[in-house]
Amino acid sequence: MPQTAAIQLSNLRFRWRQGLPEVLNISELEVARGERVFIRGASGSGKSTLLALLAGVNLPTNGEVNILGQAISQLNGSRRDHFRSDHIGFIFQLFNLIPYLSVLENVALPCRFSRSRRLNATRSGNTLHDEARRLLEHLGMADDDLIHRPVTELSVGQQQRVATARALIGAPEIIIADEPTSALDSDMRQLFIRLLFQECERTGSTLLFASHDKQLESLFERHITLEKINRIGQELG
Amino acid sequence: MAILSLAFKSLLNRRFTASLILLSIALSVSLLLGVERLRVESRNSFANTISGTDLVVGARSGAINLLLYSVFRIGDATNNISWSSYRSIADHPKVAWTIPLSLGDSHMGFRVLGTNRDYFLHYRYSSKRRLSFHAGGPFEQVYQTVLGYEAAKALNYRIGQRIVIAHGTGKTSFTLHEDKPFEVVGILNPTGTPVDRTVHVPLEGIEAIHQGWIAGRQLAGLQISAEQALERDLTPKALTAFLVGLKSKLATFQVQREINDYRKEPLLAILPGVALQQLWDLMSVAENALLVVTALVVTIGLVGMLTVMLAGLNERRREMAILRSVGARPRHILLLVTGESLLLSLVGIAIGLLLLYGGLLVAQPYVESHFGLYLPITLPAPREWFMLGLVGTSGLLIGLIPGYRAYRYSLADGMNIRI
Amino acid sequence: MTRTKRGFIVLSISLAAGIYQTVNAEQDAHIHGEAHLLIALEGSSLQIEFLSPAMNIVGFEHRPQNETQAQSIESAVATLNQPNLLFKLPSTAQCNPVVVEVEPPFNHEPEHAGAEESDEHSEFTSRYQFQCQEAARLERIGIEIFRHFSGTQAIEAQSISSSGQRSQELTAERNTLDL
Structure with a gap:
């Protein structure tokens, strides 16, 4: 089976609503499987909008988004939700966790909604919580005391690592991280990204990492500057 | 899920x-x-209070009213019925039994019911259950009383004790029939009906304590002792109501009609089951x-x-x-x-x-x-x-x-x- | 304070009863459109008495003044004489009519000439007795009176059986009497 690209966009145009100006106009973008891509863009450059399109939460006004060879706009809403939960893990900037669930339950959460990720996660014969624990261990959260703490009492760095474990569980093909490090201090950032890389490599996941932090750029093999590929002026967004 | x-x-x-x-x-x-x-x-x-009674008869008023005061001891009768009317209906060939009821007095807040021994024989409650005695037995003499279970319990009465009946039904009645106390000879088992809160005395007892009374007042200077009263004719002159059991239920409507058309006195006969249903409709x-x-x-x-x-x-x-x-x-x-x-x-x-x-x-x-x-x-x-x-x-x-x-x-x- | 609480209940119920009385003053009130059924079942005997204002039955309440009216009365009596038309008894109860009595109104000569007949409400009265071999199967009776006498809107039925006394309001739609 020929490997399709992880992400492939062509002639993508997007506006929020009819009558509003376009926010995105990208003629071409392709990300290969296993690639680690840094997407740089100032806030308001349409970065979050692009990520929402890649995730299939929003549909392009024109053009097509292909994820893992699947044209997203050909799926109906429910299928898109399915597709997303099966193939994409997310890490947000802040407050990624469900406050009323435990650390392990937070990590295992995607497996409640995606059968394929549940199967992936338990393939080795592990229970979901074993797998969650294993991922947390890899991310430096082996401490039992930490794991049993209410998530609201974890530090920001710890929360982001829990969120990362959650994005990785069940080995989705694509990880989308939207400013995941902006709340961390710079030492933590380096460590966090290294752990993230390590895990993506292990699972073979493609990583899209959106940030406006130039210092991190050098750690990535490929950089995309949104202002360069987006034909719409950066004052819009 | x-x-x-x-x-x-x-x-x-x-x-x-x-x-x-x-x-x-x-x-x-x-x-x-x-x-x-x-x-x-x-x-x-x-519904469990009365069972097996075919008709309830009282002075002409409303069906529900009659049912309430005669069977449930709620409210008071507006009029009495005469003894002679009662006798002539009780002697009706289709009537199997009657239970006379005479209300109007009280003891410590409990209603006093004047009746006869047929009450203990024929009264039925729940599904045709008859009254039974917790202690003692039915009254046999004029100044004897049988207490409902709850009345005896609340007042802590024992067999052999003597009680005084008050005139009227208010709790704080000041006119007492002190000169004619009643001896407790029986206490009934609980029934879950108003019977439990009733003090039963013979009709003659009611008559005896009212000797020398007219219109609810003791006549000045006219003291009739308990013994003297016994020598008088204690046949009641009036009743509040009475319950009727018929030989055949088929005759119910006919006897009811005859009583309602009774010429000497305006009477009302009701089917207790039907009156109860009217009460439900109302409630x-x-x-x-x-x-x-x-x-x-x-x-x-x-x-x-x-x-x-x-x-x-x-x-x-x-x-x-x-x-x-x-x-x-x-x-x-x-x-x-x-x-x-x-x-x-x-x-x-x-x-x-x-x-x-x-x-x-x-x-x-x-x-x-x-x-x-x-x-x-x-x-x-x-x-x-x-x-x-x-x-x-x-x-x-x-x-x-x-x-x-x-x-x-x-x-x-x-x-x-x-x- | 048993007394005061009971007193309150007594008061409210008697008040309500008082109101009811004024509404329900006369038991056997002659109201056009309404009729009465008295039903008693004991042993194998079923007795039914049907009382109805003539208005419900023939549509007028005076002596017949012409041939048509006389015929209406005659045909009403004929119908009333056929209890099987009026009452639908379950066939399993195996009931047979043994007594049928129909008393039409206006049968007697007025007591004195010029009596104000029109003020006098006149009733049809009929009595039936059935013998039922399986009286235990007699749990309900279909009342077909509404079908034959369309002037009848409601029947107040009182019934007595081994399950007790009850009263039921019957109409053309709700025409089954439970015993």
């Missing part, structure tokens, strides 16, 4: 608000069921009003839940976005929020049932001793299950409102975290 366990955990996380909602739903549910229980049990209690208006009010209380409880759920929704948009990002579909969000309301309603119902049974346990002896109403502790009746089902369904439907809003939010917000 996985989503419901999320809903449960989410509620647990907001346990303070959740328990307030639970409390209001539980209280309203227990109120609803409590009112229903009272309604059903008071009906049963009324059902009040009962339904009460039921509507309690249903409104339940509605208020559910609306309280709705308010809290809606108010909390905006703060939860982040939570919804996170759930969406890990693969929850909008319908999962709908299910989560609606499920929370459903869980609250169901747990509220369960706690309401617990409160009801706890309340019944506590109130049972009190209600029985103060209102003569026995509240059995039984599983919910079909009608009560139906009511509970209705509350649960309403909870579900009401939960759809915040559920649908959350659904709309999650469609609009997607994974964008707005807050």
Whole structure:
């Protein structure tokens, strides 16, 4: 089976609503499987909008988004939700966790909604919580005391690592991280990204990492500057 | 289902608000069921009071009125009926037995009923159960009395004790028939009917204590001792009412008509079962009003839940976005929020049932001793299950409102975290 | 304070009863459109008495003044004489009519000439007795009176059976009497 690209966009145009100006106009973008891509863009450059399109939460006004060879706009809403939960893990900037669930339950959460990720996660014969624990261990959260703490009492760095474990569980093909490090201090950032890389490599996941932090750029093999590929002026967004 | 366990955990996380909602739903549910229980049990209690009596006869007034004062000792007769009328009906060839009833006096707040020994022989309650004695036996002489179980218990009376009857039915009657005390010769077993709160004396006893009385007053200077009274003719001159048992029930309507057409005196004969049903028809208006009010209380409880759920929704948009990002579909969000309301309603119902049974346990002896109403502790009746089902369904439907809003939010917000 | 609480209940019930009385003053009130059924079942005997204002039966309440009116009365009596038309008894109860008595109104000469007949309400009265071999199967009776006498809107039925006394309001739609 020929490997399709992880992400492939062509002639993508997007506006929020009819009558509003376009926010995105990208003629071409392709990300290969296993690639680690840094997407740089100032806030308001349409970065979050692009990520929402890649995730299939929003549909392009024109053009097509292909994820893992699947044209997203050909799926109906429910299928898109399915597709997303099966193939994409997310890490947000802040407050990624469900406050009323435990650390392990937070990590295992995607497996409640995606059968394929549940199967992936338990393939080795592990229970979901074993797998969650294993991922947390890899991310430096082996401490039992930490794991049993209410998530609201974890530090920001710890929360982001829990969120990362959650994005990785069940080995989705694509990880989308939207400013995941902006709340961390710079030492933590380096460590966090290294752990993230390590895990993506292990699972073979493609990583899209959106940030406006130039210092991190050098750690990535490929950089995309949104202002360069987006034909719409950066004052819009 | 996985989503419901999320809903449960989410509620647990907001346990303070959740328990307030639970409390209001539980209280309203227990109120609803409590009112229903009272309604059903008071009906049963009324229906069980008289059995096997074909006709009740009294002075002409209203059917319900006659039933209430003669059988339930509620209210007073407006008129008496004469002894001769009673005798001529009692001697009617189709009449098997009669129980004369003479009311109007009291003892320590308990009604005194003048009757004869046929009362102990023919009176039936519940499903044709007859009276039985806890101690002693029926009265045989003029100044003897048989107490209902509860009256004896409340006043702590024993066989052989002497009691004084008060004139009139007020609790604090100052005119006592002190000169003619009655000896307690029998105490009846409990029946769960007004019999339990009745002091029974012979008709002749009623007549004897009123010797020398006219129109409720003792004539000045006319003292007739207990012994002197015995020598007089103690045949009663009047009765309050009497119960009739017929040889054949087929004759009921005919005898009823004959009594109602009785020429010497305006009499009223009623079928107690029919009069009781008329009473229900009458009471059902009040009962339904009460039921509507309690249903409104339940509605208020559910609306309280709705308010809290809606108010909390905006703060939860982040939570919804996170759930969406890990693969929850909008319908999962709908299910989560609606499920929370459903869980609250169901747990509220369960706690309401617990409160009801706890309340019944506590109130049972009190209600029985103060209102003569026995509240059995039984599983919910079909009608009560139906009511509970209705509350649960309403909870579900009401939960759809915040559920649908959350659904709309999650469609609009997607994974964008707005807050 | 048993007394005061009971007193309150007494007061409210008697008040209600008082109101009811004024409404329900006359038991056997002659109200057009309404009729009475008295039903008693004991052993194998079933007795039914049907009382109805003539208005419900023939549409007028005076002596027949012409041939048509006389015929209406005759045909009403004929119908009333056929209890199987009026009462639907379960066939399993195996009931047979043994007594049928129909008393039409206006049978007697007025006591003195010029009596104000029109003020006098006149009633049809009929009595039936059935013998039922399986009286235990007699749990309900279908009342077909509404079908034959369309002037009848409601029947107040009182019944006596081994299950007790009861009263039921019957209409053309709700025409089954439970015993």
